[in-house]
Amino acid sequence: MARSESSRQATGDPAWIRRSLIALAFVWLAAVVVLPLMAVFTQAFAQGGGAYLESIFSDETRFAVKLTLLVALVVVPLNTVFGLCAAWSIAKFDFPGKSLLSTLIDIPFSVSPIISGLVFILLFGAQGIWGAWLSSHDIQIVFALPGIVLATLFVTFPFVAREVIPAMQAQGTEEEEAALVLGASGWQTFWRVTLPNTKWALMYGIVLCTARSMGEFGAVSVVSGHIRGVTDTLPLHVEILYNEYNFAAAFAAATLLAGFGLVSLIAKKAVEHGIRRQKILSGEPS
Amino acid sequence: MSLAIFKRQHSVLPGFGPTMGVTLLYLSLIVLIPLASMVWKSYDLGWAEFFAKAFSPRALSSYRVSFGCAAIAALVNLPAGLLVAWVLTRYEFPGRRILDALVDLPFALPTAVAGIALTSLYAPNGWIGEPLSHLGIQVAYAIPGIVVAMIFIGLPFVVRSVQPILEELDPDMEEAAAILGAGRFTTVRKVVFPLLQPSLLTGFSLAFARAVGEYGSIVFIAGNMPMKTEIAPLLIITQLEQFQYSSATAIGLVMLAFSFVGLFAINLTQWWSRRRHGQI
Numbered sequence: 001m002a003r004s005e006s007s008r009q010a011t012g013d014p015a016w017i018r019r020s021l022i023a024l025a026f027v028w029l030a031a032v033v034v035l036p037l038m039a040v041f042t043q044a045f046a047q048g049g050g051a052y053l054e055s056i057f058s059d060e061t062r063f064a065v066k067l068t069l070l071v072a073l074v075v076v077p078l079n080t081v082f083g084l085c086a087a088w089s090i091a092k093f094d095f096p097g098k099s100l101l102s103t104l105i106d107i108p109f110s111v112s113p114i115i116s117g118l119v120f121i122l123l124f125g126a127q128g129i130w131g132a133w134l135s136s137h138d139i140q141i142v143f144a145l146p147g148i149v150l151a152t153l154f155v156t157f158p159f160v161a162r163e164v165i166p167a168m169q170a171q172g173t174e175e176e177e178a179a180l181v182l183g184a185s186g187w188q189t190f191w192r193v194t195l196p197n198t199k200w201a202l203m204y205g206i207v208l209c210t211a212r213s214m215g216e217f218g219a220v221s222v223v224s225g226h227i228r229g230v231t232d233t234l235p236l237h238v239e240i241l242y243n244e245y246n247f248a249a250a251f252a253a254a255t256l257l258a259g260f261g262l263v264s265l266i267a268k269k270a271v272e273h274g275i276r277r278q279k280i281l282s283g284e285p286s
Numbered sequence: 287m288s289l290a291i292f293k294r295q296h297s298v299l300p301g302f303g304p305t306m307g308v309t310l311l312y313l314s315l316i317v318l319i320p321l322a323s324m325v326w327k328s329y330d331l332g333w334a335e336f337f338a339k340a341f342s343p344r345a346l347s348s349y350r351v352s353f354g355c356a357a358i359a360a361l362v363n364l365p366a367g368l369l370v371a372w373v374l375t376r377y378e379f380p381g382r383r384i385l386d387a388l389v390d391l392p393f394a395l396p397t398a399v400a401g402i403a404l405t406s407l408y409a410p411n412g413w414i415g416e417p418l419s420h421l422g423i424q425v426a427y428a429i430p431g432i433v434v435a436m437i438f439i440g441l442p443f444v445v446r447s448v449q450p451i452l453e454e455l456d457p458d459m460e461e462a463a464a465i466l467g468a469g470r471f472t473t474v475r476k477v478v479f480p481l482l483q484p485s486l487l488t489g490f491s492l493a494f495a496r497a498v499g500e501y502g503s504i505v506f507i508a509g510n511m512p513m514k515t516e517i518a519p520l521l522i523i524t525q526l527e528q529f530q531y532s533s534a535t536a537i538g539l540v541m542l543a544f545s546f547v548g549l550f551a552i553n554l555t556q557w558w559s560r561r562r563h564g565q566i
Contacts, residue, residue: 018377021372022373033389040399093302107317107549111545112519114499114522115522115545129323150316157317176299177299257399
C-alpha cells in the first residue's frame with residue numbers, strides 16, 4: 001500500500017522527480033508489455049472481423065480449445081488435491097525434513113519447460129526406460145493425451161501448494177484444536193475451519209494453476225508430437241498456424257489465449273483484493 | 287522411504303499420515319522419478335560420451351547464447367524493476383492499480399502468444415522493427431531479439447521481489463537520515479538501497495534463471511541459427527527431433543544441474559534477505 005508521502009516532507013521526493021519516475025515507469029511497461037498485447041489484437045483483426053471469426057470457429061481451432069480445456073480439467077483438480085494435502089501436512093505439523101520437502105515441491109518452478117517434457121520422453125518414449133514395455137502392451141503415453149497431461153501436471157505442480165502452505169501456516173492450529181476439542185471430526189474441522197480460512201489463497205493457487213495449464217507451450221510441445229487434430233493444444237495450434245505463415249489465423253487463436261490470460265489476471269487481482277480484505281477484517285496489519 | 291523418519295511431533299490434529307503419504311507419492315511420481323530418469327539415462331552414456339555431447343561446440347555456443355542473453359536481460363530488468371517497484375510503493379497516482387496489474391501480464395500471457403507478438407513488433411516490417419531497421423539495427427532473428435523476449439518474461443521478478451521489502455521499510459529510518467542532514471539522494475543510496483540489496487539479488491537470480499530455461503517466447507523471435515542464435519532449450523528439441531536422445535539427455539542434464547545450483551543460490555539469497563531484514 002502506498003503511504004501518503006506528501007505529509008512526510010523529509011522522506012518525500014520532489015514533485016518533478018516523482019512525476020518523471022511515474023512517467024518513466026508507465027513508458028517502460030507500455031513499451032515492454034502493452035505494445036505486444038496490442039500487437040496480438042491488431043494482427044488478429046488485420047484481415048477484418050469476418051476472417052477473424054472464421055478462424056476462431058474453424059474445426060481445428062475448436063478442437064484445440066477443447067483439448068486445452070480437457071487438459072486443464074484433469075490437471076487442475078489433481079494439483080489442487082495434492083496442494084491441499086501438502087499444505088496440511090507441511091503447515092500443520094512439525095517433522096524433520098520439512099524445509100527440504102518444501103524445496104522439492106518448488107523444483108518444477110526452476111526447471112526449464114523443455115526439461116519437463118524431455119523427462120517424460122526419456123521415461124515413456126520409444127527409446128525410453130519403459131518404452132519397450134509400453135509398446136508391447138500397446139499403450140501410448142508420449143505423442144498422446146497422457147503425455148500432455150503428465151507434462152502439464154509437472155509444470156503446474158507447485159502452484160496450489162505454494163499459495164496454500166503459507167496461508168495455512170499463518171493461520172496456526174489453535175482454531176482447529178478448538179474445533180476438535182468441541183467434538184468436530186477431522187473432516188468437519190477441515191471443511192468448516194481450515195478451508196474457509198484459506199479459501200482466498202486456495203482460489204489464488206487454482207487461478208494461477210489453470211492459467212499456466214492452458215498456456216503451457218514448451219513442455220507440451222516436446223511431448224505432443226504436434227499431431228494436428230489429435231494432440232495440438234491451443235498454444236501448439238498457434239505455433240503451427242504461425243509457422244505456416246497463416247499469421248492472421250495464428251493471432252486470432254492467440255487472442256483466445258490472451259483472453260484466458262487477461263481473465264486469469266483479473267481473477268488474480270480480485271482474489272488479491274479478497275486476501276487483503278480478509279487480513280483487514282481479521283485485524284492483521286496488511 | 288519409510289514414513290518413520292517423518293515422525294511428527296505430538297499434535298492433536300488428525301490426518302498427518304494420509305496427507306503426507308499422498309504428498310510424497312505424488313511428488314515422487316510426477317517430479318522426482320521423472321527427473322531421476324534423466325540422470326539414469328545419462329549413466330548409459332559414460333563419462334567420455336557424456337562430455338563430448340554435453341560440451342560439443344554447438345552445445346557450448348547454445349549455452350553462451352542462453353546464459354549471456356539471460357544475464358543482459360536480467361541486468362536491464364534490475365534498474366527497471368527497481369524503478370517500477372519504487373513508483374508502485376512510494377507514490378499515489380491515478381492508474382497505480384493498472385500499472386500494478388500490468389507487471390503481472392508477462393506471467394499471465396502464454397509464452398507462445400508473447401513470442402509471436404514480440405516477433406511481429408520487432409520484425410523488419412513491425413511497429414518497432416521498421417524504424418530500427420532504418421537505423422541499421424536488427425532485433426528480430428538476431429541476438430537482440432532473444433534479449434528482448436527475455437526482458438519481457440523476466441520483468442515481474444525484480445518488481446515482485448523488491449516491492450514487499452520496500453513496502454515494509456520503516457520510514458522513520460529515512461526520516462532520521464534526513465534529520466541528521468543527509469540529502470535525499472544520500473538517504474536513498476546509503477539507507478534504502480543497502481536494505482533492498484538482497485531482494486534485488488533474489489529478483490535478478492529469478493529473472494536470470496527463468497530466462498535461461500525459457501523457450502516459448504524466444505523461439506519465434508530468435509532466428510534459431512545453429513552456433514549463432516540457437517538457445518540451449520531449442521537445441522534439446524532439435525536433438526530430440528533428430529532422435530539424438532543421448533545428446534538431448536546430456537544437454538538437458540547440464541541445464542538441470544544449473545537449475546539446481548540456481549535454486550540453491552536463490553534459497554541462499556532469500557535466507558540472507560530474511561536475516562538482514564530480521565535485523566532491522
